[in-house]
Amino acid sequence: MDDDKKRKLESEMTSDSSSWVDSSYFFGNEERERSILNEFGWNLSPLQNERNQETTSFMEFDDHQIELEQQRSDLAGIEKSGDASTSNPSVSSSSSDELPEKSTGSDGKPPEKPSKGRKKGQKRIRQQRFAFMTKSDVDHLEDGYRWRKYGQKAVKNSPYPRSYYRCTNTKCTVKKRVERSCEDPAIVITTYEGQHCHHTVSFPRGSVFSHEGPFGGGLNLSSSQIYAPAMQYTVSGPLSVTQSHQPQLEVRPSQMQPQQTLQNPSDEGLLGDIVPPGMRNR
DNA sequence: CGCGTTTGACCCGCGC
DNA sequence: GCGCGGGTCAAACGCG
Numbered sequence: 316m317d318d319d320k321k322r323k324l325e326s327e328m329t330s331d332s333s334s335w336v337d338s339s340y341f342f343g344n345e346e347r348e349r350s351i352l353n354e355f356g357w358n359l360s361p362l363q364n365e366r367n368q369e370t371t372s373f374m375e376f377d378d379h380q381i382e383l384e385q386q387r388s389d390l391a392g393i394e395k396s397g398d399a400s401t402s403n404p405s406v407s408s409s410s411s412d413e414l415p416e417k418s419t420g421s422d423g424k425p426p427e428k429p430s431k432g433r434k435k436g437q438k439r440i441r442q443q444r445f446a447f448m449t450k451s452d453v454d455h456l457e458d459g460y461r462w463r464k465y466g467q468k469a470v471k472n473s474p475y476p477r478s479y480y481r482c483t484n485t486k487c488t489v490k491k492r493v494e495r496s497c498e499d500p501a502i503v504i505t506t507y508e509g510q511h512c513h514h515t516v517s518f519p520r521g522s523v524f525s526h527e528g529p530f531g532g533g534l535n536l537s538s539s540q541i542y543a544p545a546m547q548y549t550v551s552g553p554l555s556v557t558q559s560h561q562p563q564l565e566v567r568p569s570q571m572q573p574q575q576t577l578q579n580p581s582d583e584g585l586l587g588d589i590v591p592p593g594m595r596n597r
Numbered sequence: 598c599g600c601g602t603t604t605g606a607c608c609c610g611c612g613c
Numbered sequence: 614g615c616g617c618g619g620g621t622c623a624a625a626c627g628c629g
Binding site: 462463464465466467483 | 601604
């Protein structure tokens, strides 16, 4: 699958365009990861628990592209609003949320045309994404939030399906994808997209995380467990591209060396160099 | 009965 | 333009 997948990933990377140019990664620095996650409102579960879970890698995607996409989307919405979206004036909403906007008819809209999926002209907007690679025997890892599964798809070149989850909070548009690595079935790849607009909920089951931790959910990333192969997938896009051939990315290779990052997470330089100031100030 | 999962169909973007 | 693959919807179903 390697070549095919690599090509796919790379093309995905490039097709996502400039989008991920500013992608940032931080591995191996627990404090940093924690603070970043905290800034984004994430409360991640301990990554080692009775279920034998263990996070091997962590990454974060910047939202640079989101802004671009939103601008594009806004423009498209404005252009199209003249002819198409009479029934939905909020198509070109400039809010940062994707608002899947189910057309269940509850808003009085007659379901005369059960057009599944997004409305025409409404672009898929990607939000901030975090990806984790976790060694676990269970696919869906507890992270302090409640999720509702809304889809599952077979992944090309992988025997394992990918599951799609949405936060059950109606106001929260956070999604996550869960899939197993085809290279190492023991590894679960979890990708979060978006930011929670609420706190974690108490889980009656499991409760492997503490609500009294310094970050609410008690993130416990262990830097010693960063898993190198993870980089090939998780960072699939940016990193592999960066390393394999010359990318159009405006990133300095020295910042993107996974091994370097993994093994020698310098305390000061990494985040300062990688994380955009805007993000840090959030 | 409410909530979550399953699953087939649909939509959309992208490469060829 | 067409086909493929990823992502999403929503009805049906299961479970507590």
